Amino acid sequence: MPSWPEHVIWWHVYPLGFVGAPIRENEGPDAAPAHRLDRLEPWLDHVIELGLNGLLLGPVFASETHGYDTVDHFRIDPRLGDDGDFDRLVAAARERGIRILLDGVFNHVGRGHAAFRDLTENGPSLFRGRWVGGRFEADVFEGHEALVALDHSSPAVVDLVVEVMCHWLERGIDGWRLDAAYAVPSSFWAEVLPRVRESFPEAWFLGEVIHGDAPAIVRESTMDSLTQYELWQGIWHGIADRNLFELRHAIERHDEMLRTFVPQTFVGNHDVTRIASAVGRDLVLHALAVLFTVAGTPSVYAGDEFGWTGVKEERVGGDDAVRPAFPSTPGQARGDERILQAHRALIALRRRKPWLWRAHTDVIEVTNTALALRTAVGDDAVVVALNVGDDPVSLPVADGLTPVAGEGWPTDGRVELGPRGWVVLEA
Structure with a gap:
């Protein structure tokens, strides 16, 4: 895979919502x-x-409603x-050194897609x-009648996806998020991606995978990375349910994946609370604190x-509630200053320690409500101590010496640490 993803942290945007379309x-x-796209x-x-230095864009192609019912992969949505x-x-992104990833919906299309409207029994x-009786009964995606499934065994679909990917890579993007990649046979991606890489060897391919054998999917599909839903769920449930043993398990599973690939990590996206x-x-x-100190290619959901x-x-x-319209400028955005400052401090830490991208994390100590983690390469280490409970705790921090956040x-x-306290330390 290309080396540049080691240094990218993405800002994830759902464009149709962002611009108020x-x-x-x-x-x-x-x-x-x-x-409306100029509002970005x-x-x-x-x-x-x-x-941050990456812009991970949700669907931007012509579609019928929410963007995932594409009707023309070669046209920007007129909204x-x-x-x-x-x-x-x-x-504008290039001027600032910002990479761009587009959302490729290649498992299904909307019923308004020209090829589906023009479908004939005797044609390709x-x-x-x-x-059935002169009528085509299309398979659909996860029960959504508006989303008709592409036939991934068809060479014509392989050719179409290669053409779409190369078209927008030629227009200046850096790679693709492959929507619903878990629903597409790995053999399909193994046909498509090498052909695209022949012309664009620096392109990066991130698959949306929410379940399954992640290392096997990467090996068989040739995708570079997958969305790390196991870690997201471990962070969310571990903290919300006061069960940090679940988070420990997710981190240990995460470390196992690093033997094969570096996952794309997040605590929010356009599909979750x-x-x-x-x-x-x-x-x-x-x-x-967990997101920015364990291995992975992180993203921040706008x-x-x-x-x-x-x-x-x-x-x-x-x-709709997780895909709202944004104000015209950042200065008009209202929010929690503590959370904003924590993002800045933890992202700055990750910039200073690029080795965090693929570093192993050890769990030093864990209880239901307290956790100490150490992520290190050689003598350089980052230590995290968390207390999600209502009582003070004392935690070991190994060689963590200097508070960062x-x-x-x-x-x-x-x-x-006091009730619900936390700290991130450098060695």
């Missing part, structure tokens, strides 16, 4: 461009100020703008399904740095 009242993929540019300096708007965003098909709602604002800092809340619900419009000063190899 209509989601369920779409005028259609043939509507005149609304030129004033936020690029905020990305740099946080210490966002047009090619010119996209080119300006890429240029890109879709998985069957003809925001971390401040999941664990409470006073414990967000504990989650961040708005989490302000401590924004939002609960995902299983209903129509249930994602949080509250607590080590004495004789231990640190005293």
Whole structure:
């Protein structure tokens, strides 16, 4: 894989929500461009100020509603703008040294896709399904009738995805997030990705995988990285349920994955309840301490740095709370200053210690409500001490000497933490 992902920390944005585009009242993929994508540019300096240098964009292609029902992979969604708007965003990011990752929805498309509308019984098909009485019954994605499944055994689908990927890589992006990669046969990616790498050897491919044998999927698919949902769940449940043994288990599983690949890590994204709602604002800092001191390629879901809340619900419009519109400029954003400052301090720590990208983490001590971690390479180490309980605790901190973030000063190899206290130390 290319070396640049070792040094990237992503700011993850859901564009349609960010710019305030209509989601369920779409005028259609043939509507005149609304030129909303420009609203992202004033936020690029905020990305740099946080210490981040990557822009992980959700769907930007023409679609019917939420962006994951694509109807044209070669056209910018008119609710966002047009090619010119996209080119300006890429240029503005490039000026600041910001990498761009696009969301590739290659498991399914919307029913309005031209190839699906023009489907004939005797013609070539890109879709998985069957003809019954002169009518094509398409397979769909996880029961969503609006999302028709592509036929990944078809050479035509392989060719289409290669063409789409190369088109946008040529336009200046750096790689792809492969949506619902867990639902696509690994053999499909193993056909597609080597062909793309022939022309774009520096491209990076991140697969959205929420279950399964992650190391085997990476080996068989040739993807560079996978989303680390096990660690996300361990952080969330470990902190919220006051069961840090679950977090220890997730970290140990995470370390096993490092033998094969470096996962993409997060505590929030466009598909899950925001971390401040999941664990409470006073414990967000504990989650961040873990995210930024264990191995991985981290991302910050836009708005989490302000401590924004939002609960995902299983209903129509249930994602709206975690995909809100953003103000015109960062200066208009309201949030929790403690959480913002913790992001800055912990991202700065990670910048100073790039070896954290693939370093092993040892669990020094764990109880239901207290945890001490040490991540190190040679003599350089970062130590994390967490207390999610309501009583003070004393934790060992090994060679952790200098506080970087949080509250607590080590004495004789231990640190005293108050209720819900935390601290990150450098060796």
